[in-house]
Amino acid sequence: MADGDDRQATFGSDGSLETDTTPDATGENDFGEEKAANETDGGYSRYVVSSLLQKAVRRSDEEVAAWAAWELARSGYAWNLWDRLNLYVVEDLRAGSDAALTIERYEALATERWEPAEWKGRLCAIHAALAAARARSTREASNADAYFSAVAEVRAEARERGEQPAHDFPVGDLEPEGEFDAVFDGHTGEGARLDRGTQFFKTHGARVGPEGEDDQSARWQRLAMLLDDGTDYSPEDLDRAVEPVDSENPWGDSDEGDESDLDDQSDADGDPGGDTDDPESDRPGSLSDFSG
Structure with missing residues (x-):
């Protein structure tokens, strides 16, 4: 044709x-x-x-x-x-x-x-x-294109004046430790420099939602993590990996304070890794826990 x-x-x-x-x-x-x-x-x-x-x-x-x-x-x-x-x-x-x-x-x-x-x-x-x-008609793509294009001009003009733009892209500056921190895993240069490997990806970058994983997919995810000889996952890691994101805050972590709390506890115990005298005490559970 x-x-x-x-x-x-x-x-x-x-x-x-x-x-x-x-x-x-x-x-x-x-x-x-x-x-x-x-x-x-x-x-x-x-x-x-x-x-x-x-x-x-x-x-x-x-x-x-x-x-x-x-x-x-x-x-x-x-x-x-x-x-x-x-x-x-x-x-x-x-x-x-x-x-x-x-x-x-x-x-x-x-x-x-x-x-x-x-x-x-x-x-x-x-x-x-x-x-x-x-079919359902909508101008959403055209409207988005027009809006993003207009914002691009506003940002460029504001930078030339040395000012903050009155309107900005929805991602802002897009830097590590910001709202979209999850994207800076080992697949990006910034994430690699921060030594964010498989554990960060599994517990942050790979999360889906807000519907979350179905039972079968969640089971496979947990088992794959447990069978990973190169990474030790805590029970919190396993839960976070399959937890759906919040529909109203898809880039936030529901347990943002957990890591700092654990770090504080580890420092108090003098054990930066969080391990106790029993090397098996903090393992995320046996494979039989997720086999059924």
Whole structure:
């Protein structure tokens, strides 16, 4: 299938519109008249119908969306139709929607198995438009892009003035020991310099949520940690590794004070490792504890 981007409208140096009408879009319209450049069979501008398609999908107007898709497909502008529907997928569709894969499948059928302007191709066009119109529309990606871009300018201007920006990215300076400390594990240069190895990753960087791990996954995680000969995990480590993050504070630790408390206790005992005279007393438990 030809790339639709190669046939988008462009403007010449004098401001005039330059168009490239494909052979499939030539011929007569419904009235027996020779079609003008970028005219559909119904006598409409394909630019207007293309825009109508996306606006109808965005507003969940199924009938208008279905007609616009049909009009473009039958008029030889299937490439424009599929280009516009794929633009909808990234510009107006809620992330994670199955409609994206549905539209992709209909496009493959219409353009690779059948002829886009023929009956089966037109049915695929209508199906895809209806799937798009019935999906939940949102401008979240476009709005996020516009917002982040605006903040980037504000930050750059503030730095040039030597001031703090009035608006900043949601991650701030992104430094170790800050809100997003968990990301600085051994996979990053900062984390490696802080000697944050497997234990830090398991107990901080690998946590999921807020749903958390299911019972089977949590069991596997605990067993894998217990079988790790290179790292000793405390019972607190095992609990933390499978504990779901807080939905209202996904980057925080529910037991932020535990480590300092343990350190204080270790210092008081004169044992920086927290070990007692019995080397097995602080082991996180036997494998049988997690085998069932």
